[in-house]
Amino acid sequence: KLLTNPSQLPKSQYDFVIVGAGAAGGVLANRLTENPNFSVLVIEAGVTNCIRNEDQLATIVPFLAPSIEPQSAITWNFTTVPQKGLNDRVLSYSRGRILGGSTSINFLTYNRGSDDEYDRLAILTEDKGWSSDSIQKYYLKSSRIVKPPGKSSVGDVDSKAHGNGPVQISLPAFSLPLDSLVVKASKLLGGRFSYNLDLQSGDSVGFSLAQSAVDSTGKRSSSATAYIQPALSRKNLDILIQTQVTRLISSGTTKNGPLINKVEFAQSAKGLNQRTAKKFTVTAKNEVILSAGSINTPQILLLSGIGNKTTLATMGIKALVDLPDVGQHLQDHPILSNYFNVSSNTTWDNVLRDPAVAGADLTQWNTTGQGLFANAPGSSLGFVRLPENSTIFETFPDPSAGPLSGNMEMIFADGFAATVSPQPPTGNFITVNTAVVSPASRGSITLASTDPFAFPNIDPAFMTSPFDVFAMTQVVKDVRQFLSSSPFKGFIASPFGEMGAAQTDDQIAAAAKDGVVTIWHPTSTARMSPKGASWGVVDSDLLVKGVCGLRVVDASVFPNIPAAHTTGPVYIVAERAADLIKAAWS
Numbered sequence: 001k002l003l004t005n006p007s008q009l010p011k012s013q014y015d016f017v018i019v020g021a022g023a024a025g026g027v028l029a030n031r032l033t034e035n036p037n038f039s040v041l042v043i044e045a046g047v048t049n050c051i052r053n054e055d056q057l058a059t060i061v062p063f064l065a066p067s068i069e070p071q072s073a074i075t076w077n078f079t080t081v082p083q084k085g086l087n088d089r090v091l092s093y094s095r096g097r098i099l100g101g102s103t104s105i106n107f108l109t110y111n112r113g114s115d116d117e118y119d120r121l122a123i124l125t126e127d128k129g130w131s132s133d134s135i136q137k138y139y140l141k142s143s144r145i146v147k148p149p150g151k152s153s154v155g156d157v158d159s160k161a162h163g164n165g166p167v168q169i170s171l172p173a174f175s176l177p178l179d180s181l182v183v184k185a186s187k188l189l190g191g192r193f194s195y196n197l198d199l200q201s202g203d204s205v206g207f208s209l210a211q212s213a214v215d216s217t218g219k220r221s222s223s224a225t226a227y228i229q230p231a232l233s234r235k236n237l238d239i240l241i242q243t244q245v246t247r248l249i250s251s252g253t254t255k256n257g258p259l260i261n262k263v264e265f266a267q268s269a270k271g272l273n274q275r276t277a278k279k280f281t282v283t284a285k286n287e288v289i290l291s292a293g294s295i296n297t298p299q300i301l302l303l304s305g306i307g308n309k310t311t312l313a314t315m316g317i318k319a320l321v322d323l324p325d326v327g328q329h330l331q332d333h334p335i336l337s338n339y340f341n342v343s344s345n346t347t348w349d350n351v352l353r354d355p356a357v358a359g360a361d362l363t364q365w366n367t368t369g370q371g372l373f374a375n376a377p378g379s380s381l382g383f384v385r386l387p388e389n390s391t392i393f394e395t396f397p398d399p400s401a402g403p404l405s406g407n408m409e410m411i412f413a414d415g416f417a418a419t420v421s422p423q424p425p426t427g428n429f430i431t432v433n434t435a436v437v438s439p440a441s442r443g444s445i446t447l448a449s450t451d452p453f454a455f456p457n458i459d460p461a462f463m464t465s466p467f468d469v470f471a472m473t474q475v476v477k478d479v480r481q482f483l484s485s486s487p488f489k490g491f492i493a494s495p496f497g498e499m500g501a502a503q504t505d506d507q508i509a510a511a512a513k514d515g516v517v518t519i520w521h522p523t524s525t526a527r528m529s530p531k532g533a534s535w536g537v538v539d540s541d542l543l544v545k546g547v548c549g550l551r552v553v554d555a556s557v558f559p560n561i562p563a564a565h566t567t568g569p570v571y572i573v574a575e576r577a578a579d580l581i582k583a584a585w586s
């Protein structure tokens with residue numbers, strides 16, 4: 001059942017209390033309640049109960065995703081601290097605050113992550129259960145490839161690389177000339193720009209049409225639609241929305257440390273603060289599971305006294321356990337828009353400028369589920385490796401997971417995708433968004449206040465490592481080389497904007513400082529480490545170190561950010577976590 005007020009809670013104890021109904025929380029809500037003997041409560045801060053609600057059209061229509069953030073009622077409207085690597089700019093840093101979490105508002109690009117990502121994780125955590133061979137069944141269990149709306153086949157994919165899970169994935173519904181050129185150029189160029197039929201195959205390097213979380217009717221497929229909706233009618237699942245968890249409480253000690261079995265929460269409304277909020281608690285008989293995402297999970301841990309003892313003391317919080325890694329090692333992918341004027345007059349620039357044109361596309365989507373609005377914002381992409389002889393390797397080790405993972409990414413958009421600069425009033429453009437997907441920079445989440453309703457300090461420390469500056473400069477030059485290949489002749493007219501004018505490496509690096517933003521992939525703030533290791537926040541079973549009864553299952557547990565759009569890897573982690581939890585308590 002979906003509940004909107006703590007007074008509706010039918011009981012004060014559940015076997016499992018899950019904090020957050022996002023990517024991971026949705027998977028757990030579904031998989032754990034497959035066992036009718038388990039009772040599960042999910043507490044979600046999200047202010048709306050919409051799974052598919054007309055009021056939130058932009059969460060359903062794939063193409064409209066970028067219109068959701070920033071500053072919306074269904075997002076956490078976070079900002080970063082001034083970014084030293086970006087001329088002290090403060091970036092908007094949204095997360096989803098709705099059933100489905102960030103999967104209900106994200107840009108829908110879907111990646112599994114390469115075999116190297118998981119094999120590195122298995123080595124790092126000394127747990128073969130995370131190897132690429134072991135996680136494959138969880139990947140196959142999470143998603144399936146479907147026909148794009150209006151198409152008679154799924155299109156060009158490697159069918160062996162797809163499973164039978166609830167998240168629906170598809171190739172672009174609407175063919176854009178730019179995407180065909182990207183595929184053509186990669187087939188022609190080969191080498192560092194090779195074509196890759198299916199990036200979910202284990203090898204994630206190369207160029208391809210994007211696979212996105214769009215279902216066969218042209219709608220977003222999220223953790224809410226794929227996992228939560230089908231489980232909502234189960235008697236053993238309650239989901240309490242519009243409610244924020246404020247901290248976790250220990251009510252005893254065990255031989256494994258303090259027992260964490262109580263969850264404190266309040267209904268956050270405008271103006272409500274720590275002093276006036278009416279607090280409630282619920283007890284978890286088996287486990288509390290934090291799935292509040294890479295920003296809120298460490299915030300809740302810190303507010304509960306789980307973190308660096310010395311820093312907690314400066315905030316007046318008594319440490320239950322000294323875990324200095326909580327909130328540290330934050331990683332994210334820096335992304336930068338490269339604009340080009342093009343000769344085509346069919347780019348979607350006019351759709352963004354002219355409400356009548358957009359209205360016609362929306363009508364087409366409404367009546368058929370097809371057309372441009374059924375496409376995710378990025379419909380072709382490529383992951384590239386740095387050249388092996390790059391000078392940066394003389395001073396820096398390669399932070400990527402291995403040769404099957406990219407160092408950088410290009411995401412192609414058939415129009416002016418405004419990030420830092422607004423869309424110009426006239427002209428046709430394409431945008432190539434370049435990202436450093438195996439970055440070396442690491443930042444942190446720290447408490448700004450002991451008020452749970454206050455946002456924490458968010459510092460992704462973008463471009464603070466010279467490695468990331470080098471990699472971003474290289475991929476900007478790679479874009480230019482890629483677009484100068486013969487398939488783009490006559491299509492690309494001229495580079496545009498500050499980055500377009502940058503020529504030397506120093507000029508490119510300087511323009512990047514002005515242009516880099518986030519692609520909203522924060523990870524690693526509650527990182528996994530081997531059982532018994534003194535570092536890390538959770539062990540390889542995702543149990544929080546030094547306490548009893550508490551697990552973290554979300555994007556925060558990756559020790560290194562995957563070189564992939566992060567939703568797919570989070571679903572994989574959550575699917576495996578569900579099996580670990582079932583095995584521990586069945």
Ligand SMILES: Cc1cc2nc3c(=O)[nH]c(=O)nc-3n(C[C@H](O)[C@H](O)[C@H](O)COP(=O)(O)OP(=O)(O)OC[C@H]3O[C@@H](n4cnc5c(N)ncnc54)[C@H](O)[C@@H]3O)c2cc1C
Nearest residue numbers: 020022023024045101102106107108109245296555565567
């Ligand atoms: C704008 C945007 C675009 C993105 N684009 C893509 C993309 O194209 N492809 C891709 O793969 N990934 C993308 N991502 C990233 C992806 O969505 C996330 O990596 C993924 O959703 C993380 O899963 P999670 O379970 O860790 O957290 P989330 O999915 O964010 O879920 C966390 C949930 O916990 C809830 N919560 C937090 N704190 C509390 C609290 N105190 N009490 C109760 N509930 C709480 C939140 O409201 C939320 O519902 C994007 C993200 C954003 C924000």
